[in-house]
Amino acid sequence: MKDFNYHSAKDSKEASKLASSSSAFLAGGMTTIPSMKLGLATYKDLIDIKNIKKLSGIKVSGKSVTIGAATKHVEVSNSKDVKKAIPSLSSLAEGIGDPQVRNRGTIGGSIANNDPSADYPSACIALNATIHTNERKIEAAKFFKGMFETALKKGELIEAIEFQIPEKSSYQKHPNPASRYAIVGVYVAKHKGDVNVAVTGAKSCVYNDKEMSKALSGNFSSSSIDGMDLDSSEMNNDMHASAEFRASLVVTQAKKAVDAC
Amino acid sequence: MASLVGSRVERKEDKRFLTGKGRYTADINLANQTYAIFVRSPHARASIKKINIDKALKSSGVVSILTGKEIADDKIGGLIAGWAIRSEDGTEMKCPGNPPLAKDNVNFVGDPVAVVIAESLAEAKEAAEKVEVDYKVLKAVTSTADAMNGDTIHEGIDKNLCFDWLLGDRQKVKEAFDKADKVISIDIINNRLIPNAMEPRACVADYNAASEEITLYTTSQNPHLSRLIMSAFGNVAPEHKLRVVAPDVGGGFGSKINVYNEDIVCSWAAKKINRAIKWVAERSESFLTDIHGRDHVTHAELAVTKDGKFLGFKNETIANLGAYARVFGTVTPTYLFGPCATGVYEIPAAYTNVKAVYTNTAPVDAYRGAGRPEATYTIERLVEKASMELGIDKTELRIKNFPTAFPFKQTLVHTVDSGDYVAGMEKAKQMADYKGFEARRKESEAKGKLRGIGVTSYFEACGIAPSAAVMSLGCGVGLWESAEVRFNPTGQVTVYTGSHSHGQSHQTTFAQIAADELGVPIENIDIVHGDTDKGTFGMGTYGSRSLAVGGIAIVNACKKIVEKGKRVTAKMLEANPDDVEFKDGEFIVSKSNKKKTIGEVAFACYLPGVRDEMKSPLPEGDEPGLKETSFYDPSNFSFPAGTHIAEVEIDPETGHVKLEKYTACDDFGRIINPMVVEGQVHGGLAQGIGQALYENAEYDETGQLMTGSYMDYTMPRADNFPEFNIGYTCTHATTNPLGVKGCGEAGAIAAPPTVMNAVIDALGGQEVTMPATAEKVWKACKNLKKSNAKAA
Numbered sequence A: 001m002k003d004f005n006y007h008s009a010k011d012s013k014e015a016s017k018l019a020s021s022s023s024a025f026l027a028g029g030m031t032t033i034p035s036m037k038l039g040l041a042t043y044k045d046l047i048d049i050k051n052i053k054k055l056s057g058i059k060v061s062g063k064s065v066t067i068g069a070a071t072k073h074v075e076v077s078n079s080k081d082v083k084k085a086i087p088s089l090s091s092l093a094e095g096i097g098d099p100q101v102r103n104r105g106t107i108g109g110s111i112a113n114n115d116p117s118a119d120y121p122s123a124c125i126a127l128n129a130t131i132h133t134n135e136r137k138i139e140a141a142k143f144f145k146g147m148f149e150t151a152l153k154k155g156e157l158i159e160a161i162e163f164q165i166p167e168k169s170s171y172q173k174h175p176n177p178a179s180r181y182a183i184v185g186v187y188v189a190k191h192k193g194d195v196n197v198a199v200t201g202a203k204s205c206v207y208n209d210k211e212m213s214k215a216l217s218g219n220f221s222s223s224s225i226d227g228m229d230l231d232s233s234e235m236n237n238d239m240h241a242s243a244e245f246r247a248s249l250v251v252t253q254a255k256k257a258v259d260a261c
Numbered sequence B: 001m002a003s004l005v006g007s008r009v010e011r012k013e014d015k016r017f018l019t020g021k022g023r024y025t026a027d028i029n030l031a032n033q034t035y036a037i038f039v040r041s042p043h044a045r046a047s048i049k050k051i052n053i054d055k056a057l058k059s060s061g062v063v064s065i066l067t068g069k070e071i072a073d074d075k076i077g078g079l080i081a082g083w084a085i086r087s088e089d090g091t092e093m094k095c096p097g098n099p100p101l102a103k104d105n106v107n108f109v110g111d112p113v114a115v116v117i118a119e120s121l122a123e124a125k126e127a128a129e130k131v132e133v134d135y136k137v138l139k140a141v142t143s144t145a146d147a148m149n150g151d152t153i154h155e156g157i158d159k160n161l162c163f164d165w166l167l168g169d170r171q172k173v174k175e176a177f178d179k180a181d182k183v184i185s186i187d188i189i190n191n192r193l194i195p196n197a198m199e200p201r202a203c204v205a206d207y208n209a210a211s212e213e214i215t216l217y218t219t220s221q222n223p224h225l226s227r228l229i230m231s232a233f234g235n236v237a238p239e240h241k242l243r244v245v246a247p248d249v250g251g252g253f254g255s256k257i258n259v260y261n262e263d264i265v266c267s268w269a270a271k272k273i274n275r276a277i278k279w280v281a282e283r284s285e286s287f288l289t290d291i292h293g294r295d296h297v298t299h300a301e302l303a304v305t306k307d308g309k310f311l312g313f314k315n316e317t318i319a320n321l322g323a324y325a326r327v328f329g330t331v332t333p334t335y336l337f338g339p340c341a342t343g344v345y346e347i348p349a350a351y352t353n354v355k356a357v358y359t360n361t362a363p364v365d366a367y368r369g370a371g372r373p374e375a376t377y378t379i380e381r382l383v384e385k386a387s388m389e390l391g392i393d394k395t396e397l398r399i400k401n402f403p404t405a406f407p408f409k410q411t412l413v414h415t416v417d418s419g420d421y422v423a424g425m426e427k428a429k430q431m432a433d434y435k436g437f438e439a440r441r442k443e444s445e446a447k448g449k450l451r452g453i454g455v456t457s458y459f460e461a462c463g464i465a466p467s468a469a470v471m472s473l474g475c476g477v478g479l480w481e482s483a484e485v486r487f488n489p490t491g492q493v494t495v496y497t498g499s500h501s502h503g504q505s506h507q508t509t510f511a512q513i514a515a516d517e518l519g520v521p522i523e524n525i526d527i528v529h530g531d532t533d534k535g536t537f538g539m540g541t542y543g544s545r546s547l548a549v550g551g552i553a554i555v556n557a558c559k560k561i562v563e564k565g566k567r568v569t570a571k572m573l574e575a576n577p578d579d580v581e582f583k584d585g586e587f588i589v590s591k592s593n594k595k596k597t598i599g600e601v602a603f604a605c606y607l608p609g610v611r612d613e614m615k616s617p618l619p620e621g622d623e624p625g626l627k628e629t630s631f632y633d634p635s636n637f638s639f640p641a642g643t644h645i646a647e648v649e650i651d652p653e654t655g656h657v658k659l660e661k662y663t664a665c666d667d668f669g670r671i672i673n674p675m676v677v678e679g680q681v682h683g684g685l686a687q688g689i690g691q692a693l694y695e696n697a698e699y700d701e702t703g704q705l706m707t708g709s710y711m712d713y714t715m716p717r718a719d720n721f722p723e724f725n726i727g728y729t730c731t732h733a734t735t736n737p738l739g740v741k742g743c744g745e746a747g748a749i750a751a752p753p754t755v756m757n758a759v760i761d762a763l764g765g766q767e768v769t770m771p772a773t774a775e776k777v778w779k780a781c782k783n784l785k786k787s788n789a790k791a792a
């Protein structure tokens, strides 16, 4: 690992002031530190944001659950409030990686990183989340731009993620047996008007499957998507799963999610 | 005094391990030490055109940079294969040179070409990045099955073939097959595995210019053997000037048997720079450069009568050696594999033919079970298939072919002294509720799931091994073991064993044995191992040999102590030595109340005199002191056996295999510490089930390791396993005084075919290769659905 400067910011303002083109925010460090260690990334400055009080904590209102960006996965999975308001969100957090990762990794780090097989991005899409940054509010649908790519600008800091509480929801993941990231994860959420079917792991970036959303908005039953033959041409194809298998898993996991709602 | 053998004595080593007080090689820091980083080939196969170290030498903190040229100039020898195997046509095996630092060619990704030694680890790393190696990249050979058709990797080794070996009689087998009602055949792959010991390899080498002695601390399963190899073949230093210490070692599974490049290079370089050098592997280096295991492609056939008697067995295997042949690399797919491939059955005619090939992949060598998992997988998958094709219950078919009497002269090599395979099978069936399976299958079906049951009956040959036997088969050393039992004057005991513990709990098990033999409290017994300066010689730990060979050496040395004690007691108490009995730590003159404790005897041996009297307690001919040595050479291998039964449930929509039940009923002979044995069985099962369902080392066609980290290589975790149902039958080995057989490898040997037989049973007999990943199983489920639809 190359030498770097460590800064601990006391508020969002200081954090974004310290940011440059050769810096990274340090939240849980679960992605940043291994990639620095393996020489895949080098930064001159790491700006620790864990000590910014405002970034941690969970708030539940009648309509939404707001989670501070530096809140750890374990805090989300253990939160009684989250369990009550959106149980599927708490079980998603419980299924991330392993205890060590959950004890350090944060929700903000996860969505800022936008790994194509990360779990939280699907929750953001399915639960019509709003991403609050130090500069603006971004709708989830406009936040995830592509593989490891988001709408965040340089130095822009995620402060909180606000999830809309659905009528029913479930997240079903088929994990990579080695890393436990999602080979395919499907987050189904039934809101008043419509149904979201957010899919992670299958393509280069999380997406809302329009075909299944439509079918389920018409009839919220797994039978309405049973046997659906999805186009696998844009799906990931790697040694852990072929595109064809992923296409099948998307439907299977979506069905499971609907049945679990 | 109650016997300790057979009881769940708590592990003496746990206090240090569980409180973080273990002392592993990486914990050792010497004054003024330097740090080594190895520059490794990023290519699977290339010739080295030029190495430019100029820039790197200028990097801060660099002490020295050494390459293959310097090591060749200093006439330091390379790594070796420990067994010479002869081909069927009588020619000797062909082994390439394997210099510790590659000079002209590199043959796998990770092959080291230079070492950078610097004042700090960070500086060594920084400088290593500046070493410029100009490679001419060549086409790599990576596939086991096709290796013989690839470019020649090592000059002069035609078809990349190390040997083409035969065990058995082809003609007899042909005759048997001619008589058969049916021939069952199978094509299987034994997937390549990466051992993944918890502690990565490491070494710290030190040189004392005054005594001209090199001390090497290293993660080894066999420090004396390492010293012998480094001295005799590596030319690093004469044995008396080389001390090898393997302190606490965090797991090996065979991967730490070998002397590795880094051991030789650091020892040699420490002398060259006259400073200590430390090297600790990163996990990615472990993935790339630790020996790998298994990697066979096999076609096997079983000739049977229609009522299920086995007549003949053929086994045609290609075994991947990787880039070079290493210590147990050539014996693992031959003598550790072939003899066991006929399993626990009476098969009148059999042969095993193995073509061992070189590829541009990490060297393949002994990994937990070494050859016997591959053998058991071959025969047990074949037998299970036979049961399906013949329509005979899988347990009945096995029982029908079990030997009827012991000793059992197994078809190819071994004479199995003891066992009761039928009892093992019956007990396993009962433990697993074999009878209730059909009802459970129906329950699963009702939920839309597929359920399967799989059985394996195995035996294995371990406790390696009689020296004359193994040396006649090409082994470079004898496989006896030594022990030294030393009394202190005040009565405590130090036992030096040539076996090595890297997770096997010798400190406890061996102390239990010595405590029983000597009648000394276990707290007063220390087991010492792992340092060539502390004992005469030892062969180390592998092949489940520690107890069956090393443990017996301890027993024998203790018996010598007792014999001397009897003589001394007789002298002290003026009795006839033949009248002295030893029991529970006391020497008793029979038919009298005269006795001496073993502590008193030890004291007298060290302080042989009495004030005011010219009198010695030592009989004429006996020397002072109380220390005895045994070099025990076993008369035979030992043969653990058992039956394992697994049940899986498959979700046909996702292909997910859930291991629902696992039953292991083993015969390990006498059990010294049931708790330790359970640990060994659990660990073995985890690795065996890991091979069946999760683990796989995969190279792409250019020879890059695709599964080079835990993000891609699936190490099983606790939540992958059900609670293991473990039981034993016990027939004592007749070939050693303790009646022990060995338990370290059984789980890894029996579990892969057990689990795969269950998976394939659930899939209606469709083949899937290991590991049975979700996608493979999902595809098989789709096929099953199609063929069921056609049939309907």
Ligand SMILES: Cc1cc2nc3c(=O)[nH]c(=O)nc-3n(C[C@H](O)[C@H](O)[C@H](O)COP(=O)(O)OP(=O)(O)OC[C@H]3O[C@@H](n4cnc5c(N)ncnc54)[C@H](O)[C@@H]3O)c2cc1C
Pocket: A024, A025, A026, A027, A028, A029, A030, A031, A032, A033, A034, A049, A069, A070, A073, A095, A096, A097, A098, A101, A104, A105, A106, A107, A108, A109, A110, A112, A113, A117, A118, A119, A120, A152, A156, A157, A158, A159, A179, A180, A181, A182
């Ligand atoms: C072994 C392992 C297994 C894992 N398994 C899973 C899994 O199953 N599912 C899953 O979803 N994830 C998984 N992860 C990822 C993990 O859960 C973390 O979410 C992820 O690594 C990033 O979170 P972090 O807090 O560690 O971020 P860091 O590593 O600290 O940062 C990651 C990136 O996000 C940026 N960043 C961090 N916080 C902010 C912020 N508030 N605003 C703007 N940018 C920010 C940083 O600058 C950096 O570029 C796994 C990770 C590991 C190491």
